[in-house]
Amino acid sequence: MVESTKKKAIGIDLGTTYSCVAVYQNNRVEMIPNDQGFTITPSIVSFIEGGAAVGNAAQMQLVKNPKNTIFDAKRLIGKLMSDQSIQKVKGLLPFELARDQEDRVTIKVEEKKDQPKSTYYPEQISAMILKEMKRIAGIYLGYEVTDAVITVPAYFNQKQRTATQDAGKIAGLNVLRIINEPTAASLAFELEAQSAEDRYILIFDFGGGTFDVSLLSVGDGNNQVLATNGDTHLGGLDIDTKLVEYFVVEFKKATGIDVSMEQQALNRIRTTCEKVKRILSTETETDVTIQNLSTGKDLDMKLSRAKFVDLINPILKRLLPPIEDVLKDANISKNQVQEVIMVGGSTKIPRVRELIKDFFGGKILNHSINPDEAVAAGAAIQAAILNGDQSKQIKDFFLLDVVPLSLGVAISTGGMETVIKRNTPIPFEAKKGFKTASDNQTAAEFKVYEGERPLVKDNYLLGDFEITNIKKAPKGEITFDCKFDIDANGILTVSAYDEKNPHNQNKITVNTKTLPQKKIDELIKQSQDNKELDAVTKTVLDAIISFEYFCDLLKKKFKDRRLKFTPQEKKQMVTSFQQGDKIAKVLKDYGKTVVGLQNLSRYMERYHQELRDLEAIVNPILERVHVAAGLQWRGRKECAGLLEDPKEDQELSKTQTCQHFDGDLD
Amino acid sequence: MAASSFLKCLLLTVLLALVSCEDYYQLLGVGKESNEGDIKRAFRKLSLKYHPDKNPGDEEASAKFKQINRAYEVLSDADKRQVYDQQGQEGLERLERGGDNRQKGPSARADVHVSLEE
Numbered sequence: 159m160v161e162s163t164k165k166k167a168i169g170i171d172l173g174t175t176y177s178c179v180a181v182y183q184n185n186r187v188e189m190i191p192n193d194q195g196f197t198i199t200p201s202i203v204s205f206i207e208g209g210a211a212v213g214n215a216a217q218m219q220l221v222k223n224p225k226n227t228i229f230d231a232k233r234l235i236g237k238l239m240s241d242q243s244i245q246k247v248k249g250l251l252p253f254e255l256a257r258d259q260e261d262r263v264t265i266k267v268e269e270k271k272d273q274p275k276s277t278y279y280p281e282q283i284s285a286m287i288l289k290e291m292k293r294i295a296g297i298y299l300g301y302e303v304t305d306a307v308i309t310v311p312a313y314f315n316q317k318q319r320t321a322t323q324d325a326g327k328i329a330g331l332n333v334l335r336i337i338n339e340p341t342a343a344s345l346a347f348e349l350e351a352q353s354a355e356d357r358y359i360l361i362f363d364f365g366g367g368t369f370d371v372s373l374l375s376v377g378d379g380n381n382q383v384l385a386t387n388g389d390t391h392l393g394g395l396d397i398d399t400k401l402v403e404y405f406v407v408e409f410k411k412a413t414g415i416d417v418s419m420e421q422q423a424l425n426r427i428r429t430t431c432e433k434v435k436r437i438l439s440t441e442t443e444t445d446v447t448i449q450n451l452s453t454g455k456d457l458d459m460k461l462s463r464a465k466f467v468d469l470i471n472p473i474l475k476r477l478l479p480p481i482e483d484v485l486k487d488a489n490i491s492k493n494q495v496q497e498v499i500m501v502g503g504s505t506k507i508p509r510v511r512e513l514i515k516d517f518f519g520g521k522i523l524n525h526s527i528n529p530d531e532a533v534a535a536g537a538a539i540q541a542a543i544l545n546g547d548q549s550k551q552i553k554d555f556f557l558l559d560v561v562p563l564s565l566g567v568a569i570s571t572g573g574m575e576t577v578i579k580r581n582t583p584i585p586f587e588a589k590k591g592f593k594t595a596s597d598n599q600t601a602a603e604f605k606v607y608e609g610e611r612p613l614v615k616d617n618y619l620l621g622d623f624e625i626t627n628i629k630k631a632p633k634g635e636i637t638f639d640c641k642f643d644i645d646a647n648g649i650l651t652v653s654a655y656d657e658k659n660p661h662n663q664n665k666i667t668v669n670t671k672t673l674p675q676k677k678i679d680e681l682i683k684q685s686q687d688n689k690e691l692d693a694v695t696k697t698v699l700d701a702i703i704s705f706e707y708f709c710d711l712l713k714k715k716f717k718d719r720r721l722k723f724t725p726q727e728k729k730q731m732v733t734s735f736q737q738g739d740k741i742a743k744v745l746k747d748y749g750k751t752v753v754g755l756q757n758l759s760r761y762m763e764r765y766h767q768e769l770r771d772l773e774a775i776v777n778p779i780l781e782r783v784h785v786a787a788g789l790q791w792r793g794r795k796e797c798a799g800l801l802e803d804p805k806e807d808q809e810l811s812k813t814q815t816c817q818h819f820d821g822d823l824d
Numbered sequence: 825m826a827a828s829s830f831l832k833c834l835l836l837t838v839l840l841a842l843v844s845c846e847d848y849y850q851l852l853g854v855g856k857e858s859n860e861g862d863i864k865r866a867f868r869k870l871s872l873k874y875h876p877d878k879n880p881g882d883e884e885a886s887a888k889f890k891q892i893n894r895a896y897e898v899l900s901d902a903d904k905r906q907v908y909d910q911q912g913q914e915g916l917e918r919l920e921r922g923g924d925n926r927q928k929g930p931s932a933r934a935d936v937h938v939s940l941e942e
Contacts, residue, residue, distance in 0.1 A: 356864075380868045543877055556878060558871055582897065585876060587890045591921075645886075646876040 167305035169537025174367025236318035285328035340372035342536025365502035385487035
């Protein structure tokens with residue numbers, strides 16, 4: 159009863175490719191479905207005239223509007239343009255990256271035609287996705303949700319974590335905690351298992367964009383992270399990229415056409431590759447067909463699972479070293495690991511499973527939790543713990559997290575003097591003494607770094623401060639006591655004082671923000687001001703996208719070689735989609751004038767009417783040609799049917815079905 | 825109000841001072857002869873009791889947890905535990921600084937910046 163009076167806190171898995179939201183209530187984790195009924199929502203934002211679409215609607219724009227459709231924000235967040243990882247992906251992304259004055263990564267998008275491009279920070283893009291998750295949860299729970307736990311890859315550094323937290327704030331969320339994805343998965347698993355027995359479990363989390371391994375010691379409600387490792391740039395997307403590269407080469411061999419600079423063709427190949435990858439998880443061979451990929455030529459070939467494994471071998475090779483590292487860090491042999499839990503979409507690839515199974519001497523891997531949902535489920539559990547949930551299950555259940563990377567200070571040699579070792583449970587406090595490096599030194603600079611490399615230049619600088627007015631003395635005579643204090647949120651405060659003169663002291667709470675606080679406040683305000691406007695914009699945009707999408711479907715049908723139209727029907731079809739394109743433009747322009755809710759309902763009436771008019775003409779024609787070809791025309795729902803036939807032009811991936819239409823139109 | 829919070833602060837400081845003098849074995853509530861499993865179990869039980877997530881806003885519990893955490897760090901590491909048993913807190917500090925007197929030289933243990941103006 160107490161439960162119902164307190165607002166719930168939600169758990170959000172902000173994934174590279176998909177995001178997922180869950181809540182713990184009624185003594186269990188409930189996965190929250192989006193408007194289309196799916197528990198996973200694409201982490202994609204698309205800017206079209208009039209506003210931004212998020213999730214499924216944005217995914218539909220990937221092929222159509224590649225320059226203004228942003229994915230992969232998670233790999234950009236908390237990064238500098240000069241970072242090696244950014245330089246590497248810069249040319250591969252269909253949208254434009256730029257740097258601001260401080261070298262931070264920004265994304266350029268065209269919001270209005272013929273006007274200068276707008277600039278967005280990755281935090282803002284992630285915030286739009288988080289806001290969508292918040293909205294979905296609000297509908298499900300029946301009240302506005304504010305408290306949330308968000309997950310990040312275990313190997314995210316402080317900057318990336320803080321930037322994610324800022325994204326949450328911009329989205330209007332009160333971020334209770336940022337936790338590691340594999341840790342979250344283990345919480346979901348353990349709450350389910352409810353075992354008092356003391357065990358070592360290894361979480362192998364291979365998702366869309368990142369790869370994480372964590373080793374935990376669990377039992378009796380305790381979940382203690384022992385070691386964690388991984389690669390923030392290794393996931394399903396990289397597998398897709400390998401396939402894309404292969405098909406570009408093969409297409410050139412077969413046709414002489416080089417599509418490596420054709421963004422739209424590349425996007426079509428990429429979407430097909432994602433599908434091919436899924437098919438090869440169950441089949442041993444598949445056809446890969448894309449009609450009219452470039453200058454009238456089709457891509458048409460076969461791919462076997464063996465060849466697929468061969469292509470992705472360089473990626474598979476990078477999966478084992480992090481496992482060896484966590485075992486070494488925790489000082490545990492692989493035979494001591496009782497349970498290996500597989501999480502993340504990429505663990506569905508059979509070769510990945512075999513590889514891990516072999517590594518653990520044929521051990522049966524645990525697939526008992528849904529790899530797509532486990533992380534959000536765990537985040538929801540942590541949210542319940544922090545929200546003070548009093549249910550029996552949660553009360554005696556808790557997570558003991560660790561520092562993911564070592565923390566230390568730069569010394570005069572350019573070396574890193576570690577003060578807190580990685581994998582130390584938090585909160586924690588440690589002290590270390592430092593001495594002056596030269597005679598008559600009057601100022602000492604403390605530069606705080608995180609990372610494992612022996613030289614600070616290879617680690618991340620978190621912040622610095624100075625102690626000045628040091629009394630002149632021979633080198634080594636003045637000692638400073640330096641204290642590192644890290645709280646349960648992973649926020650680090652470093653302080654130091656002069657031992658001979660304790661009043662001479664200084665400290666910083668390490669500021670790991672990529673964006674200055676002022677900018678964040680501005681973005682938060684912007685985001686809140688637009689609340690009602692956002693709701694209107696979303697409805698309008700979804701309507702426009704749905705309408706355009708229906709027109710595209712008509713064009714696709716028109717080109718389908720199996721459907722035989724009479725000359726009269728052909729003419730009518732052409733007129734219909736030409737008319738449709740015009741109406742889409744009118745709807746777009748009209749959409750810009752929609753401001754209030756009243757205005758909105760008039761707009762939606764108009765939109766429904768236009769769609770019905772269009773359907774009245776094309777439905778009978780399509781019905782006839784389908785029947786004649788021995789096929790079935792299922793109206794608006796047809797798009798979903800298109801996807802089921804792997805031989806069709808596959809510009810759409812699994813979740814991008816036209817159920818979107820049902821939600822909007824029925 | 826101000827006086828009471830000052831007192832509270834003072835009390836906390838005294839408490840912290842007391843706690844920091846405490847022996848690691850006493851902190852975890854285990855005997856010197858206890859094995860790895862005993863230490864781990866004790867640490868877990870106390871974690872659940874004092875971890876800040878289970879005691880939101882309670883500074884005392886948080887400070888206590890940090891002490892327990894430090895005690896566990898030492899006693900769960902065979903090398904550190906041995907030095908602590910034989911040479912006490914001082915020996916432990918020596919070990920953590922890099923062993924004996926090897927690195928006591930100023931250049932090795934110094935920080936960087938020299939202000940040029942002065």
